[in-house]
Amino acid sequence: MVSAMKGTGKCLCGAVSYSAETSTEVSACHCGMCRRWTGGPLLGISAKEVDWSGEDKIRTYTSSPWAERGFCSECGTGLFYRITAPGPAQGSLSLLFGTLEDQAGFELVQEWFIDKKPDTYTLAGERKTLTEAEVMAMFGGSD
Numbered sequence: 456m457v458s459a460m461k462g463t464g465k466c467l468c469g470a471v472s473y474s475a476e477t478s479t480e481v482s483a484c485h486c487g488m489c490r491r492w493t494g495g496p497l498l499g500i501s502a503k504e505v506d507w508s509g510e511d512k513i514r515t516y517t518s519s520p521w522a523e524r525g526f527c528s529e530c531g532t533g534l535f536y537r538i539t540a541p542g543p544a545q546g547s548l549s550l551l552f553g554t555l556e557d558q559a560g561f562e563l564v565q566e567w568f569i570d571k572k573p574d575t576y577t578l579a580g581e582r583k584t585l586t587e588a589e590v591m592a593m594f595g596g597s598d
């Protein structure tokens with residue numbers, strides 16, 4: 456079972472903030488889109504019942520046919536990644552770990568697109584990793 460905790464967070468300028476129920480498990484993504492968007496690996500935590508404040512400042516960017524990325528229109532801080540493709544995962548949202556106020560008590564459990572990670576950095580420790588081919592196979596292999 457994945458345990459959950461209550462968390463609060465905000466963007467750099469504070470125009471957007473949230474409280475949410477989040478997983479304690481952090482996932483890293485090394486795909487080219489995430490690296491370009493964040494400047495490094497994307498660290499995300501799945502969240503539900505996200506209660507936004509300043510929601511009118513949130514803009515979304517449709518980064519692929521299956522997902523969108525939300526950010527603060529005032530300061531540009533990335534806030535979330537959300538699955539938009541129809542199916543059981545539609546609407547699933549991951550908050551960007553760095554936006555959380557309290558980042559204690561979480562565990563980095565998996566790394567996506569490990570074969571796309573530049574040699575420049577490596578996250579310490581051992582955990583489950585997935586290559587691009589493995590990720591594509593998991594989502595039906597199309598697109």
Ligand SMILES: [Zn+2]
Binds near residue numbers: 471527532
């Ligand atoms: Zn902001």
Ligand SMILES: [Zn+2]
Binds near residue numbers: 484486497
């Ligand atoms: Zn990614």
